[in-house]
Amino acid sequence: MGHESNVREHMEIIGADGVHVGTVDKVEHHRIKLTKKDSGAQIEGAEGSHAGHHHYIPLGLVAEVEGDKVRLSANADVAVTFEEEESEG
Template sequence: MSHHDKIKEHMEVIGADGVHVGTVDGVEGDRIKLTKKDSGAQVEGATGEHEGHHHYISMGLVAGVEGDQVRLSATGANAQTFEEEGGE
């Protein structure tokens, strides 16, 4: 099932454990673009070394869209390991 049409700008992206992973800046192809302010996602043990550019989450990690939240199938910490950086 595709969640592309349900995901909108400013929605919160959360891991399966309820941890904040990021905020949607948009959808580009099969990836969710996170806002730059969430580049160093507030995940325990995360560092801000990649701060300042967009990160992307694969649509394959989306378990569902509920209200104003995008829920991932991976925990917050695991989702961060799957993030991809943009070319900015």
Template sequence: MATDKIVQNMEVIGADGVHVGTVDGVADGRIRLAKRDSGEGQHKGHTHFIDLGLVADVEGQRVRLSANAAVAVTFEEEKSGKPV
């Protein structure tokens, strides 16, 4: 997978096409999601990350994950490195 194609403001979607987040950047083998897509409740306003190992393809301006959105968010990590 050519991760150099993943750039800021690309949409991240699950294998099912459901929105997971928006790319803020890529570093240390992970996609950093924009805080505006950080969820609700205790997760709102936190930085979340998706491991590049979940990336199945880059399609135009979208990063498609190998897992459905509902499953992919369970693999998200917060800035501390702890699973959400």
């Protein structure tokens, strides 16, 4: 692993297939926090309730960090199934 220190704010997150998954807001608790604008609103099949709050992707899905991109080890459509929603509360 060891990618946590290399992931920075505003980096693009892409799946192994090169498809845009989201944009890094920040890293917290060994997870990548996506910006709200990238939290499900544009993902095919996502429900409207996913928009407007943060989602997280586990750092364990990061295959590599190259330039301004975080490349995941899973394709985008699979990676979004690992997303966790921000807990209310």
